[in-house]
Amino acid sequence: MKKKTIAFQTFGCKLNISESSTISREFVENGFELVQYKDKADFYVINSCLVTATAEKKCRAAIRQLHKRNPEAKIAVIGCFSQLRSDELSKIPGVNYVLGNIEKFDLLNYLRKNKNETEIQTSGLKTDKTFNPSYSTEGHTRSFFKVQDGCDYFCTYCTIPFARGRSRSDTIENTIKVAKEIGKTDFKEIILTGVNIGDFGKNNNETFLDLIKQLDKVNGIERIRISSIEPELFTDEIIEFIASSKKILPHFHIPLQAGSDKILKAMKRKYNRELFSERVKKIKQLIPDACIAIDVIVGFPGETEEDFADSYKFIEETHISYIHVFSYSDRPDTLSLKMKNKVSSSEKKQRSKDLHLLSEKMKLSFYKQNINKKAKVLFESDCKEDFLFGYTENYIRVKTKQNNNLINEIIDVRLKKIDTDGVFIVEFL
Numbered sequence: 001m002k003k004k005t006i007a008f009q010t011f012g013c014k015l016n017i018s019e020s021s022t023i024s025r026e027f028v029e030n031g032f033e034l035v036q037y038k039d040k041a042d043f044y045v046i047n048s049c050l051v052t053a054t055a056e057k058k059c060r061a062a063i064r065q066l067h068k069r070n071p072e073a074k075i076a077v078i079g080c081f082s083q084l085r086s087d088e089l090s091k092i093p094g095v096n097y098v099l100g101n102i103e104k105f106d107l108l109n110y111l112r113k114n115k116n117e118t119e120i121q122t123s124g125l126k127t128d129k130t131f132n133p134s135y136s137t138e139g140h141t142r143s144f145f146k147v148q149d150g151c152d153y154f155c156t157y158c159t160i161p162f163a164r165g166r167s168r169s170d171t172i173e174n175t176i177k178v179a180k181e182i183g184k185t186d187f188k189e190i191i192l193t194g195v196n197i198g199d200f201g202k203n204n205n206e207t208f209l210d211l212i213k214q215l216d217k218v219n220g221i222e223r224i225r226i227s228s229i230e231p232e233l234f235t236d237e238i239i240e241f242i243a244s245s246k247k248i249l250p251h252f253h254i255p256l257q258a259g260s261d262k263i264l265k266a267m268k269r270k271y272n273r274e275l276f277s278e279r280v281k282k283i284k285q286l287i288p289d290a291c292i293a294i295d296v297i298v299g300f301p302g303e304t305e306e307d308f309a310d311s312y313k314f315i316e317e318t319h320i321s322y323i324h325v326f327s328y329s330d331r332p333d334t335l336s337l338k339m340k341n342k343v344s345s346s347e348k349k350q351r352s353k354d355l356h357l358l359s360e361k362m363k364l365s366f367y368k369q370n371i372n373k374k375a376k377v378l379f380e381s382d383c384k385e386d387f388l389f390g391y392t393e394n395y396i397r398v399k400t401k402q403n404n405n406l407i408n409e410i411i412d413v414r415l416k417k418i419d420t421d422g423v424f425i426v427e428f429l
Helices: 013-027 054-071 081-085 086-089 101-111 160-164 170-184 207-214 236-244 261-267 273-286 304-317 343-367
Strands: 004-009 033-035 043-048 074-079 095-099 120-121 142-146 190-191 225-226 251-257 291-298 321-329 372-386 387-391 399-401 410-418 423-429
Touching: 004 013, 004 120, 013 033, 013 043, 013 074, 013 101, 013 142, 013 190, 043 054, 043 081, 043 101, 054 074, 054 081, 054 343, 074 081, 074 101, 081 086, 081 160, 086 095, 086 120, 095 101, 101 120, 142 170, 170 207, 170 387, 190 207, 207 225, 225 251, 225 321, 236 273, 251 273, 261 304, 291 343, 304 343, 321 343, 343 410, 372 399
Parallel strands: 004 033, 004 043, 043 074, 074 095, 095 120, 142 190, 190 225, 251 291, 291 321, 399 423
Antiparallel strands: 372 387, 372 410, 387 399, 410 423
């Protein structure tokens, strides 16, 4: 009997990637064949994102494309878009299942029902404390490891607390059990993911610092990377422990969102730029070669030219490595949706361009500071134009002539020169 085929298309964050991978493994264990979403399949699963208007648009387009690819296939849309706009999604031709962020982990049972009418299941998340551990198994070198979910912050621009629910995590004991599972695989590196991972353990009288101290001892995991952590939760004690660790990598992703205290207050962020600056100084003091990436939103309602200039100057004078730039977009159910003094699309576009140029300048400066330095590189399986690529501990991208023996190996190198594509050419030690 021919196996039923299923394909996953995932949008959004590393958290979604880890969850899609975990859900897909359950299907494989139950006799399904996993295929690429570009192939013809019996079932398609879209793990959706609703953080930006662009993410929403991509999700809609994917539904149309998959329905066109195989009109007979059943399509399930799961995740954040489903959680917040289930009725809307159910009306799109081809959609058979719309499952929220709790129900998606029971996707296999929903598909087995094989109903003809569209099924919508989205539970309320206000009081739910369910936590489903997840980790990705795609690729050959790095696994995205979900250690936390949800958020209690309710920043004025963000839908995540409505889509993901309140902050929650498993106990350290159970989290370490999952980490040991990953440690038995071929993965050399894990990336800790969540919505607000610095909030880990708050309901269990445990802390994120407690967690990373225990993860640091897990056999089989050679490198640990932290995906993103809020500035006010990134304590001196955490930075000091990372500086002493041989496993936790000197690469930090800290969401700044705005370099203007006025805009940070309007966003209802829980820090000011002085605290952010202190965090960066502490990192650079203890880990001089650390890579520090930040998130910045341009064009938040009420952001004047002076506010943006103030933000730009602050970022320019802060020792960060590069910037992830996002243009503000109105999202359903958020407080900023009703705010006045919206910034025009043309102005947002220009501010985004200005910050992208600044980011390129800062990244090049960071790379130049690393010329001729020794590093350890984990080479990945992606190959382009006969080059193999990998990343140093501090997330500098490098390349060397293709050699499949290097894949998933951590190699000592010297960073020789930056090529025309902005990637380091290395010398083996």
